[in-house]
Amino acid sequence: MKPMADFDTLLYLQTIANHIQDAVYVINKQGDELFFNNKIERFEPSQRQHMLDELRSVFLTGKPSFDKYTKYITVDRREVHMLSTIIPIEKHGEIVAVCSINKNITEMTNLLNKIYKLQEQLHNYCQSSANLQNGTTYTFDCLIGRSPLMSAVINKAKKAACSPAPILLTGETGTGKEIFAQSIHNYGPANSQPFVALNCAAIPETLLESMIFGTTKGAFTGAENKPGLLEQAGRGTLFLDEINSMSLVLQAKMLRILEEKKFRRLGSNQEEPMNCRIISSSNVDCHNLLAENKMREDFFYRVAVVNLHIPPLRERQQDILLLARYFISKFNKAYGKQITRLSTDLEETLQNYSWPGNVRELCHVLENAVNFFDDNEATLTAAYLPDYFHKQSLIPMHTVEAATAQNQTLPQTLEGIERQLIIRALAASKGNITKAALALGIHRQNLQVRLKKLGITKNVQFVVK
Numbered sequence: 001m002k003p004m005a006d007f008d009t010l011l012y013l014q015t016i017a018n019h020i021q022d023a024v025y026v027i028n029k030q031g032d033e034l035f036f037n038n039k040i041e042r043f044e045p046s047q048r049q050h051m052l053d054e055l056r057s058v059f060l061t062g063k064p065s066f067d068k069y070t071k072y073i074t075v076d077r078r079e080v081h082m083l084s085t086i087i088p089i090e091k092h093g094e095i096v097a098v099c100s101i102n103k104n105i106t107e108m109t110n111l112l113n114k115i116y117k118l119q120e121q122l123h124n125y126c127q128s129s130a131n132l133q134n135g136t137t138y139t140f141d142c143l144i145g146r147s148p149l150m151s152a153v154i155n156k157a158k159k160a161a162c163s164p165a166p167i168l169l170t171g172e173t174g175t176g177k178e179i180f181a182q183s184i185h186n187y188g189p190a191n192s193q194p195f196v197a198l199n200c201a202a203i204p205e206t207l208l209e210s211m212i213f214g215t216t217k218g219a220f221t222g223a224e225n226k227p228g229l230l231e232q233a234g235r236g237t238l239f240l241d242e243i244n245s246m247s248l249v250l251q252a253k254m255l256r257i258l259e260e261k262k263f264r265r266l267g268s269n270q271e272e273p274m275n276c277r278i279i280s281s282s283n284v285d286c287h288n289l290l291a292e293n294k295m296r297e298d299f300f301y302r303v304a305v306v307n308l309h310i311p312p313l314r315e316r317q318q319d320i321l322l323l324a325r326y327f328i329s330k331f332n333k334a335y336g337k338q339i340t341r342l343s344t345d346l347e348e349t350l351q352n353y354s355w356p357g358n359v360r361e362l363c364h365v366l367e368n369a370v371n372f373f374d375d376n377e378a379t380l381t382a383a384y385l386p387d388y389f390h391k392q393s394l395i396p397m398h399t400v401e402a403a404t405a406q407n408q409t410l411p412q413t414l415e416g417i418e419r420q421l422i423i424r425a426l427a428a429s430k431g432n433i434t435k436a437a438l439a440l441g442i443h444r445q446n447l448q449v450r451l452k453k454l455g456i457t458k459n460v461q462f463v464v465k
């Protein structure tokens with residue numbers, strides 16, 4: 001190809017550069033302007049000076065910088081948001097010029113901020129209007145998530161809300177089962193009636209029974225005439241959270257009540273009608289419980305007339321950043337911070353992580369990051385994530401190639417993966433073995449055996465870099 005004359009090259013370059021949206025600026029070692037396009041003319045003197053300083057520092061270090069975020073206040077008090085990339089240009093191994101490419105992201109930032117504000121207003125509105133003295137806080141409008149999987153389950157849940165059939169919500173810990181239970185209640189015809197929730201895993205077996213059915217005076221030592229949750233729920237909803245922890249004996253009693261629609265307070269002969277709807281949840285796979293004879297089959301089919309499965313966060317990648325931005329805007333307000341951007345590395349790390357603790361883990365990780373955020377910055381980066389994120393990125397364990405490249409045997413590879421998953425689950429549960437075991441879908445004792453075998457201590461640090 002015939003080489004272009006210098007003048008022609010410059011003309012072509014200038015024409016192209018004048019027709020792109022970014023401002024381009026090139027200087028030589030002496031600080032003389034070698035090249036710039038027409039977008040630079042819109043820069044104010046202070047902004048131009050700042051850019052020159054940045055270019056000079058790249059001359060000194062020789063290191064390029066990519067997508068560096070800067071916020072300017074113009075003389076007429078407007079905020080300008082910029083992303084700048086500065087690259088040294090070398091000739092025969094020596095830096096002869098430095099080029100700066102500046103993207104004005106003001107419009108996009110303003111739009112994003114508007115979206116966050118609207119999202120927050122909507123959420124606050126939902127929280128205040130949903131608290132209709134019925135014991136709930138959430139409606140479907142408060143659920144953040146636009147992925148196809150989430151939209152499908154919301155649509156199913158809305159349909160189920162309109163029928164009185166018992167619903168079983170399944171899904172890993174932190175996926176939002178309780179939010180779904182409340183939203184279903186508020187979407188249904190009995191939304192003016194009470195919503196009563198009971199965590200079956202948190203209450204001892206003997207107490208659980210009296211809490212659900214209520215007691216009569218003298219039923220046992222110290223027993224009083226007290227309505228149970230079945231009565232308190234009236235014509236509303238009784239939400240039995242973590243139903244997987246319910247004993248077989250109590251399952252049998254609940255089954256009878258669900259079939260007969262009648263119950264008796266403990267120590268009473270008088271039958272009361274059961275008018276409420278039962279929504280229950282389980283964070284372990286009920287089919288495993290059935291196989292292990294820990295759940296009665298007849299009880300399962302009775303409570304799971306409608307089974308809604310909430311997908312884990314790792315299966316709805318599109319929701320991760322949406323939720324992240326929502327939580328950042330929430331914690332900005334709570335902690336008086338001004339985070340306006342998430343860095344590309346943070347976005348990628350959040351999207352590539354497997355989130356064993358799901359939305360709850362994402363929420364905690366970001367609350368932690370916002371807390372430690374340096375007030376002089378505007379961009380939240382991956383450096384603010386807990387330590388275990390950085391460790392996992394060193395070991396690309398999801399790829400078969402990585403294990404092959406390290407000449408690992410199958411048992412070595414599997415042990416590495418097992419170790420990583422356990423460490424992450426423990427870090428997410430802040431060392432709580434029961435919660436970590438639940439997240440991993442194994443029994444507590446099973447996790448303890450594995451911890452011993454792998455020599456992992458339960459106190460995995462939740463440290464911010």
Ligand SMILES: Nc1ncnc2c1ncn2[C@@H]1O[C@H](COP(=O)(O)OP(=O)(O)OP(=O)(O)O)[C@@H](O)[C@H]1O
Nearest residue numbers: 143144145172173174175176177178179283359360
């Ligand atoms: N789609 C969502 N939008 C906004 N917040 C969410 C969403 N899903 C979950 N959360 C938040 O994540 C946290 C965990 O949700 P929730 O308690 O409903 O999970 P869960 O599935 O019931 O967990 P567990 O099985 O451990 O009881 C809550 O703070 C909740 O507000």
